[in-house]
Amino acid sequence: MTEKAVVAASKAEQQVKSGAAFLIDALKKEQVEVIFGYPGGAVLPIYDEIYRSGMVHILPRHEQGSIHAAEGYARITGKPGVVIATSGPGATNIVTGLADAMIDSIPLVVFTGQVATSIIGTDAFQEADVIGITTPITKHNYQVRKPEDLPRIIKEAFYIASSGRPGPVLIDIPKDVATIDGKVGEEPEMDLPGYQPTTQPNYLQIRKLVEAVSSSKKPVILAGAGILHAKASEQLLQYAEQQGIPVVHTLLGLGGFPADHPLFIGMGGMHGIYAANMAISTCDLLINIGARFDDRLTGNLATFAPNAKVAHIDIDPAEIGKNVPTKIPVVGSAKEALEQLVAQDGKKPELTEWIETLQGWKQEFPFVYNRESDILKPQRVIELLHEKTDGDAIVVTDVGQHQMWAAQYFPFNKPHAWVTSGGLGTMGFCIPAAVGAQIAEPEATVFAVVGDGGFQMTSQELAVMAELNLPVKIIIVNNHALGMVRQWQSEFYEGRFSHSKFDYQPDFIKLADAYGIPAFKVDNEADASAKIEEALAIKGPVLIDFDVEPEENVYPMVAPGKGLHEMVGVKL
Amino acid sequence: MKKGILTLTVNNRPGVLNRITNLFTKRNYNIESIAVGQSEQENVSRITVVVHVEDENVIEQMTKQLNKQIDVLKVTDISNQSIVARELALVKVLSSSQTRTEIYSLIEPFRGSVIDVSKDSLTIQITGESDKVEAFIELLKPYGIKELARTGTAAFPRGTQKQSVVKSFTIV
Numbered sequence: 001m002t003e004k005a006v007v008a009a010s011k012a013e014q015q016v017k018s019g020a021a022f023l024i025d026a027l028k029k030e031q032v033e034v035i036f037g038y039p040g041g042a043v044l045p046i047y048d049e050i051y052r053s054g055m056v057h058i059l060p061r062h063e064q065g066s067i068h069a070a071e072g073y074a075r076i077t078g079k080p081g082v083v084i085a086t087s088g089p090g091a092t093n094i095v096t097g098l099a100d101a102m103i104d105s106i107p108l109v110v111f112t113g114q115v116a117t118s119i120i121g122t123d124a125f126q127e128a129d130v131i132g133i134t135t136p137i138t139k140h141n142y143q144v145r146k147p148e149d150l151p152r153i154i155k156e157a158f159y160i161a162s163s164g165r166p167g168p169v170l171i172d173i174p175k176d177v178a179t180i181d182g183k184v185g186e187e188p189e190m191d192l193p194g195y196q197p198t199t200q201p202n203y204l205q206i207r208k209l210v211e212a213v214s215s216s217k218k219p220v221i222l223a224g225a226g227i228l229h230a231k232a233s234e235q236l237l238q239y240a241e242q243q244g245i246p247v248v249h250t251l252l253g254l255g256g257f258p259a260d261h262p263l264f265i266g267m268g269g270m271h272g273i274y275a276a277n278m279a280i281s282t283c284d285l286l287i288n289i290g291a292r293f294d295d296r297l298t299g300n301l302a303t304f305a306p307n308a309k310v311a312h313i314d315i316d317p318a319e320i321g322k323n324v325p326t327k328i329p330v331v332g333s334a335k336e337a338l339e340q341l342v343a344q345d346g347k348k349p350e351l352t353e354w355i356e357t358l359q360g361w362k363q364e365f366p367f368v369y370n371r372e373s374d375i376l377k378p379q380r381v382i383e384l385l386h387e388k389t390d391g392d393a394i395v396v397t398d399v400g401q402h403q404m405w406a407a408q409y410f411p412f413n414k415p416h417a418w419v420t421s422g423g424l425g426t427m428g429f430c431i432p433a434a435v436g437a438q439i440a441e442p443e444a445t446v447f448a449v450v451g452d453g454g455f456q457m458t459s460q461e462l463a464v465m466a467e468l469n470l471p472v473k474i475i476i477v478n479n480h481a482l483g484m485v486r487q488w489q490s491e492f493y494e495g496r497f498s499h500s501k502f503d504y505q506p507d508f509i510k511l512a513d514a515y516g517i518p519a520f521k522v523d524n525e526a527d528a529s530a531k532i533e534e535a536l537a538i539k540g541p542v543l544i545d546f547d548v549e550p551e552e553n554v555y556p557m558v559a560p561g562k563g564l565h566e567m568v569g570v571k572l
Numbered sequence: 573m574k575k576g577i578l579t580l581t582v583n584n585r586p587g588v589l590n591r592i593t594n595l596f597t598k599r600n601y602n603i604e605s606i607a608v609g610q611s612e613q614e615n616v617s618r619i620t621v622v623v624h625v626e627d628e629n630v631i632e633q634m635t636k637q638l639n640k641q642i643d644v645l646k647v648t649d650i651s652n653q654s655i656v657a658r659e660l661a662l663v664k665v666l667s668s669s670q671t672r673t674e675i676y677s678l679i680e681p682f683r684g685s686v687i688d689v690s691k692d693s694l695t696i697q698i699t700g701e702s703d704k705v706e707a708f709i710e711l712l713k714p715y716g717i718k719e720l721a722r723t724g725t726a727a728f729p730r731g732t733q734k735q736s737v738v739k740s741f742t743i744v
Contacts, residue, residue, distance in 0.1 A: 132590065135587075135590060140642040160642060317636050318636035321632065
């Protein structure tokens with residue numbers, strides 16, 4: 001026997017193991033398929049255990065890359081993404097990802113190293129108060145004091161991250177706790193007396209909603225990401241069809257309801273479609289399912305859904321009534337609430353006229369851009385991505401104009417195909433998130449639609465795509481500017497384009513080449529079409545740099561402070 | 573502005589108070605006073621938070637947000653309940669031989685007690701509801717307050733409630 005094997009055998013006999021071993025065993029028990037992590041001093045004992053465990057570990061090139069990749073993975077699979085980062089700078093580098101996951105309700109279990117217990121609080125090398133820093137941006141966090149506590153804490157962390165309203169949970173592990181042995185105990189029991197999420201909705205509230213629907217003349221469903229988190233797309237379809245109620249999606253809800261369905265009106269909000277925003281503005285019953293009435297969705301609250309009785313189904317009671325006064329509160333999971341609503345089979349309201357009005361608006365005011373232009377339009381690029389794949393692709397975006405165009409021009413007919421940073425609006429999200437999405441669905445076509453600004457924030461993750469030969473198609477919508485900033489400066493700051501234009505940019509083709517990734521530059525529609533086809537045929541990562549119309553703006557638009565009914569740029 | 577009182581029971585674990593105060597900061601709520609100590613149950617602390625808010629919806633939001641904390645066991649809004657509430661203040665007030673008797677005459681009706689005396693000051697302990705403590709401090713101000721320490725309010729509902737005052741936000 002080798003020396004290590006002898007030690008292991010003797011430990012097994014004594015019924016002890018190290019904190020790191022407790023950790024890895026607990027991850028295996030949770031059936032973790034992949035870890036996104038980056039080693040460092042304080043997590044060396046954990047990495048030593050990973051080395052022996054044979055677990056799949058993805059090494060991004062920046063800790064921010066690891067946590068966004070874990071988010072991409074979690075958004076596609078619905079399972080918690082697992083991240084490991086070292087203490088101090090390793091931990092602070094994942095802060096953006098934690099805030100992003102918190103606001104978009106993404107389940108993550110994040111492990112950070114910490115300096116040894118004996119020197120916590122002494123400003124030791126690579127020490128940061130990670131619990132203090134991450135308390136407001138995690139659903140919960142822990143600092144581990146004894147190795148034998150790890151099985152219980154990890155079990156609780158996975159449960160908290162993925163139940164109720166999902167979110168990130170962080171576990172801070174001092175180096176000594178990972179190193180020293182603890183006694184192997186019995187199956188850990190969770191100790192969470194203060195955490196009992198309600199999933200089963202109240203029957204009386206469901207009845208109230210059924211009655212409200214029966215007597216409504218202009219009802220509309222606003223379906224948010226809660227539909228996706230609860231995996232309730234089927235139930236939503238069933239319910240909408242049973243009652244004949246039209247559906248509007250939030251940005252993050254896209255894919256929850258099939259875009260080609262006659263009852264689908266479109267995306268609402270700041271850059272939503274006219275018909276959707278007018279549906280909200282003129283409805284008499286607004287049924288919010290799993291959306292949080294974000295300000296980018298509601299516009300001016302004073303004029304939001306002025307004629308509507310508001311019903312709100314949410315697993316988080318704190319979301320109900322937070323921004324919009326609510327007549328019918330339903331606390332519970334979207335899935336269980338919809339199942340109950342379908343089972344109630346209430347009297348179907350007469351909605352022919354209402355549906356005709358909405359369909360009329362939908363046809364009269366679709367998303368539009370100038371198709372006659374000789375310059376390549378960014379919207380056309382998105383349309384081509386859809387055409388060339390028949391919509392059968394996962395779309396990951398960054399934040400800004402290209403994100404809005406992707407939401408507008410790529411109709412989603414199935415859930416879990418849309419990965420975007422909604423609430424936090426994190427530039428730099430796309431490239432690493434695409435890594436995670438492709439790992440979650442190795443066979444799927446994944447488009448990483450990214451602006452030239454956001455691409456430069458996390459382009460180092462091209463190395464991971466190249467190393468693992470992940471067939472992500474990187475679509476740079478290049479307008480040589482921070483397009484959304486430029487658009488706002490043009491509309492609200494009298495065209496003072498303060499630092500929103502990139503006068504210098506690297507050659508993205510050469511950059512891709514440096515990573516060994518094939519790349520094309522495209523500046524016209526014919527090439528765009530051909531190169532997308534070519535890229536799709538390549539079994540590996542490809543980058544296409546689309547030189548698009550630099551002055552293009554996202555429309556329609558609800559200006560900040562305006563109501564949803566006050567959209568501009570509805571027509572060309 | 574409306575005064576609200578929340579009483580919380582929480583797990584007695586390191587960092588829990590930080591989670592609570594952090595949440596108030598994050599949600600842009602102001603704490604007027606906060607008092608923490610052990611409760612009747614082992615490993616459970618009771619926190620009393622006094623807030624000033626625009627309207628009752630804000631208190632409802634606070635209650636719901638606090639409830640989401642994993643370490644919070646129960647939150648009760650007792651703003652509209654019949655409650656017992658007390659705080660304690662220690663006041664060190666300047667006193668000369670001329671003013672001492674006068675100050676003693678103020679202590680009497682407020683049922684305060686003198687707990688320290690020096691040649692130029694008196695330290696008075698006073699307990700009661702915040703309004704009473706406030707009134708007493710106002711009375712002492714003209715003499716010159718050298719130091720003041722207040723504990724914040726500790727409170728919970730009375731054993732017997734007047735009918736229909738218990739406001740509940742439970743919608744589950």
